[in-house]
Amino acid sequence: MKSSSGRSVQNLKQAGPQKKKVTGARRRIMLWLAFMICFTGWAGYTFINQSTQMADKSAKLQEIKVTQTKTEQALEELKQEVGRLQDPEYIGQIARKKYGMYLPGETPIYPVDE
Numbered sequence: 001m002k003s004s005s006g007r008s009v010q011n012l013k014q015a016g017p018q019k020k021k022v023t024g025a026r027r028r029i030m031l032w033l034a035f036m037i038c039f040t041g042w043a044g045y046t047f048i049n050q051s052t053q054m055a056d057k058s059a060k061l062q063e064i065k066v067t068q069t070k071t072e073q074a075l076e077e078l079k080q081e082v083g084r085l086q087d088p089e090y091i092g093q094i095a096r097k098k099y100g101m102y103l104p105g106e107t108p109i110y111p112v113d114e
Helices: 009-085 088-099
Strands: none
Touching (some): 009 088
16 A cells, blocks of 8 residues: 555554654653753752852851950950959059049148149
8 A cells, every 4th residue: 555655554653663762752852851851950059049148157256256355355354454453553553533532641642733
């Protein structure tokens, strides 16, 4: 039997399965490509999300380090003040300046405005 284009029915039957094999391979490639696109999209999203989280945490860490440095400086100043308060001369200076207290026999000298 011949068709109008000159091909036999048998040749048409052989062409059909070959087309199915091509579409099956193409389907597998398309499925693989879709999977790879989804995986790459997920990986990109995860990378960007984690990068922003790391940047936020890095900024918080920097703020905490600045606060820690200020606190350590304040602690050192307080330790120095405690050390000075152990000295009787320093206590006498504070008593004279802040409270106007003098040792017996001491005469305070005040500046005179002219």
